[in-house]
Amino acid sequence: MLDSRSQEDAHRTGSRAIDDLIATVLSNADVQINGRRPWDLQIHHPETLSRIAAQRSLGLGESYMDGWWDCQALDEFIFRILRAGGDDLGKSRWMLALQLLGHTLRNRQSRRRAGQVAEQHYDLGNELFARMLDPTMAYSCGYWKDAETLHQAQEAKLDLICRKLELEPGMTLLDIGCGWGSLLEFAARHYGVRAQGVTVSSEQARFARQRCRDLPVEVLLKDYRAVSGQFDRVVSVGMFEHVGRRNYRTFMETSRRLLKDRGLMLLHTIGNNESSNGHDAWINKYIFPNGELPSIKQIARHAEHRFVVEDLHNFGPDYARTLQAWDANFQAHWSELRDQYDERFYRMWHYYLNLCAGTFRARSTQLWQWVFSKPGYRIHTYHAPR
Template identity: 70%
Template sequence: MSGLQSQPLDAHQQTRGLPARVQQMLANADIRINGSRPWDMQIHHPRTLSRIALQRSLGLGESYMDGWWDCKALDQFFYRLLRHGGDSVSQARWQVVLQWLGQAIFNRQSLSRATKVAEQHYDLDNHLFETMLDSSMSYSCGYWRNADTLEQAQYNKLDLICRKLQLEPGMTLLDIGCGWGGLLHHASQHYGIRGVGVTLSEEQASLARQRCRDLPVDIELQDYRKVQGTFDRVVSVGMFEHVGRKNYATFMKHNARLLKRGGLMLLHTIGNNFNSHRHDPWIDKYIFPNGELPSIRQISRAAEPWFVPEDVHNFGPDYATTLRAWDDNFCRHWPQLQERYDQRFYRMWRYYLNCCAGAFQARDIQLWQWVFSKPGEQRQRYTAAR
């Protein structure tokens, strides 16, 4: 690659001129430049650190994609950064202000913009996801209690959701953001429900229809705001991260209309530790455009007029284990994938999986399952499955 050097650069040469705040951040996180430990940075390009200092998160990610630096244990690199305040320098102040203004003025997840993440990410290639995920094609956090494999962890997660929803034969289940149909397939096969799934991804919809073709399940290429009818149960797994704060109230209000009296709704979502208008520039550009992580307060405020929270369950650390399993699968199957994707994509995808794994391990972000009922109903005490 043009501009790369075959030998690691001297640490003093790399840190010369680096802003003191970034230099201190690396030292606080116990990350050494060209060190011998798995989480240490191996620098290949003389402008790597200045690029990171100037462009923050975007510079860190793009310089890795360009092969300017390496790290044997990327997940541990990010774990250490985030545990020691690395997110505080991920963006310049002017970037934060621009994000705040953008979110104040624009609805980044409007109907016209909602398909962008499907087109850029979920429509990439079903073969890519088939090699990375388990047989259920679950692209969300597995539940690793009493599980030693990704397959078992995802089965546990799907069954946990069905038990929390108290599914019974003949019930109707709406799955908002149904992905490749794994939950509906499981719920129909094991609990006897009739299901409807909606997604904005054409690739997901096509494969989900194939996988559920012998079951009483319909898959629609549709925005959640356009769904009509009523259902005994409503579920959304790993989709709320694409809803956006301007639409949280709309999401809850519309789902309340779709849910029959006496029904339950389960919301499975990644969450932020605090209210924030910030989003990571690298993730927003390359992985999940227009994504936004809700806080627990934002979810509860949006749900308050329409739902009663029956249960909140956090198993965020399980996502770190899930992401590492996906990374292992991706690396193992890369020889099959490299005919379709180049080396820059390989580095981008591994960076994505490992930076997220580090963030969950550091408890910088969370994974929640909420169970909601409708207010004013005479319901026996709800006992959540675990």
């Protein structure tokens, strides 16, 4: 057996090897430790690199939350690390930290567990989201094609959805995962529809009901699987990421059941470039419990035989700009929020927004809008607006 001195020497040798490995990966991404550029890491704790190597994504995020390291341009740091992932160094153990990791045997998005993300994330407080988001309270990717401000981008996204759905006055619209009611209000006010929205967040439901109180809009605190009736149009914006691969079939079958024969459905979702059975450990623990990003293959597989794909539109890079705008708002209004949230929450939220912005910049994640119809009922060509 090794004596205590030999064990200490072995530990130091192992730690140096880990630190050297991570330093090499960082160098390959043109990121320096304690460098002078905005995307360089500023290390404050001697065990930072070892913690990241041992705990991967969780260690990277938690060590930032604990103040062990800083980076002026977090999104650029993440972008550079992910962009460098195409070579052998990018396939090292540490590079896997920023990929969707892990496997699960449980249905992490069962009805019983569906409300967990609402309790942990969406019910954090409407004050937080009101200060971070634009006046529409849309918590999904804006459409920046002709927009200069966040508010313009979000209104453009809402209008794009309405035009893709070919909404007309008097139609019925179901919004699965309606959030704070941005699309419900916009579609009812500008397109004259009668709308129903469902959410598992009590805070969102309360807010949405208040904003739509003078419109033909009903907001229900209900899981999408419990909805009944049929609608001219069905839409889901930024909710499919919480459905989970074990429930994709159920989601598609439920949506088909709720959609009238000649109707249209629009699915707006973040997507992964590859089919995955995993999730990011840090995001799962602190931001979106039980979330999973679908691939095109996974969505198409479960839409097959149930829907015709009329259109598929990717504007993923717009999400990086949206997240940066949210982070700018969050930081600008932090003085109004700091009495409700501590410094560790501030670092967690700032890291979350920039981590996601970096993945969209690197094109590791995408933003898709799918338009579906039922087979055999729409015989004319569908022309999707852009």
